[in-house]
Amino acid sequence: MKSLIREYDQVSVTKAPKRLHIITFGCQMNEYDSQRMAQMLMGRYSLTPNLEEADLIIVNTCSIREKAEHKLYSLLGRLKRLKRKNPALKLGVAGCVAQQLGDRLFEKAPYVDFVIGPQGLYRLVELLDGLEQGDLHLSDVQLTKEFHIPYIDAPLPRKGDIRAFVTIMQGCDNFCTYCIVPYVRGREISRPADHIIREIESLVEQGVRDITLLGQNVNSYGKGLGHNIDFPSLLERIDNSFPDIRLRFTTSHPKDLSDELIDCFSRLGTLCEHLHLPVQSGSDKILKRMNRHYNSSQYLERVERLRKTCPDITITTDLIVGFPGESQEDYQETLELIKAVRFDQAFAFKYSPRPGTAAAKFTDQVEEDVKSERLTRLLELQNQIGLEQYKRFEGKTCEVLVEKCQDSRLTARTRWNHVVNMEGDSDLVGRLINVYIERACHHSLIGRILH
Ligand code: SF4
Numbered sequence: 001m002k003s004l005i006r007e008y009d010q011v012s013v014t015k016a017p018k019r020l021h022i023i024t025f026g027c028q029m030n031e032y033d034s035q036r037m038a039q040m041l042m043g044r045y046s047l048t049p050n051l052e053e054a055d056l057i058i059v060n061t062c063s064i065r066e067k068a069e070h071k072l073y074s075l076l077g078r079l080k081r082l083k084r085k086n087p088a089l090k091l092g093v094a095g096c097v098a099q100q101l102g103d104r105l106f107e108k109a110p111y112v113d114f115v116i117g118p119q120g121l122y123r124l125v126e127l128l129d130g131l132e133q134g135d136l137h138l139s140d141v142q143l144t145k146e147f148h149i150p151y152i153d154a155p156l157p158r159k160g161d162i163r164a165f166v167t168i169m170q171g172c173d174n175f176c177t178y179c180i181v182p183y184v185r186g187r188e189i190s191r192p193a194d195h196i197i198r199e200i201e202s203l204v205e206q207g208v209r210d211i212t213l214l215g216q217n218v219n220s221y222g223k224g225l226g227h228n229i230d231f232p233s234l235l236e237r238i239d240n241s242f243p244d245i246r247l248r249f250t251t252s253h254p255k256d257l258s259d260e261l262i263d264c265f266s267r268l269g270t271l272c273e274h275l276h277l278p279v280q281s282g283s284d285k286i287l288k289r290m291n292r293h294y295n296s297s298q299y300l301e302r303v304e305r306l307r308k309t310c311p312d313i314t315i316t317t318d319l320i321v322g323f324p325g326e327s328q329e330d331y332q333e334t335l336e337l338i339k340a341v342r343f344d345q346a347f348a349f350k351y352s353p354r355p356g357t358a359a360a361k362f363t364d365q366v367e368e369d370v371k372s373e374r375l376t377r378l379l380e381l382q383n384q385i386g387l388e389q390y391k392r393f394e395g396k397t398c399e400v401l402v403e404k405c406q407d408s409r410l411t412a413r414t415r416w417n418h419v420v421n422m423e424g425d426s427d428l429v430g431r432l433i434n435v436y437i438e439r440a441c442h443h444s445l446i447g448r449i450l451h
Pocket of ligand 1: 180
């Protein structure tokens with residue numbers, strides 16, 4: 001069976017007697033949540049890459065995926081066979097699909113032992129204790145505004161990581177009409193700044209040098225915390241406390257990209273010159289139907305301000321093609337916006353309805369073959385622009401942070417978030433080095449170490 005285990009799932013972190021295998025689907029938030037679950041269980045379970053030898057398997061699901069529920073049941077059907085061989089095996093489902101299905105999941109898959117949503121995952125230890133005492137079918141899929149993200153005092157599951165994510169907030173208040181997040185991850189909840197600082201401190205002590213702050217809409221960080229802190233002031237605090245790290249964040253909503261936040265790119269030495277700013281569409285009509293609260297001119301104005309403040313910043317984005325009601329003209333406006341901004345990279349998807357969202361009920365859905373054709377043309381355009389953007393680094397010297405080494409091949413990253421591959425020794429991992437960029441590829445650069 002092919003499982004989508006992340007790299008950090010492949011390392012045994014303790015000599016704990018039981019084995020844990022986590023299958024993670026979806027975004028960086030899910031990756032972070034899987035890491036949190038592994039940290040909570042440290043000492044009781046060690047991670048194993050091998051499904052067959054696991055005592056506990058957790059499937060961390062993502063409902064952004066098309067037909068996510070159907071795919072989950074088909075995966076669970078395959079995992080059921082492992083339970084037949086090893087009746088002591090415990091099987092849990094976490095994440096957004098778990099949140100949506102709740103106890104209904106037990107009706108279709110009675111061999112699943114527990115179901116936990118993005119807030120409920122922090123009760124994992126309690127639920128496992130219950131199962132050990134003989135309880136059956138335990139779940140926690142509550143979403144409350146009173147929820148607080150607990151601080152977990154445990155080292156990273158994988159030693160030697162140079163990059164790490166730190167969640168600063170969970171949930172979203174925006175209700176874009178295509179998106180399921182506010183329904184499955186709840187409303188926005190920010191973590192106290194002291195927890196974030198403590199977590200970064202611990203990561204830096206473990207050798208992490210490149211930190212990405214995570215949240216569905218990091219720009220609105222601080223809402224509801226009860227004291228005077230917003231996202232720019234959080235960035236400033238981190239910059240002051242850890243002047244030697246590289247700092248990044250994702251995801252930003254264009255409507256909340258304030259001048260103060262843009263100014264951070266020129267003021268804060270740790271903040272890397274890269275912004276992921278999802279635009280979704282270039283058509284004002286479609287942006288309105290998506291409930292995005294900005295129009296294409298406002299988006300372009302933010303990009304202009306960013307480039308004025310930080311001329312060499314790289315900008316990446318997300319795009320949806322074939323949103324309900326998207327005409328050929330609307331689509332053309334998206335292509336024009338791509339040409340105007342010249343993104344370094346774009347993650348483009350065909351729209352597909354998510355049950356429970358407003359857009360799923362729109363009656364003017366676009367034909368599948370039209371969506372496919374539009375996506376192909378859009379990707380052709382973006383690939384050409386992306387390569388041109390990458391080519392501007394050819395023949396230049398860049399400072400890169402080396403992240404890993406495999407068979408004398410180093411993988412490093414520029415401050416602008418380009419991956420750079422080159423020959424080199426493993427003792428360079430974790431170090432900043434100067435590299436001559438020889439060649440640009442579609443999504444990476446080829447470099448040579450300068451001595
Ligand atoms: S901002 Fe919109 S797309 Fe992003 S998570 Fe919130 S609702 Fe979803």
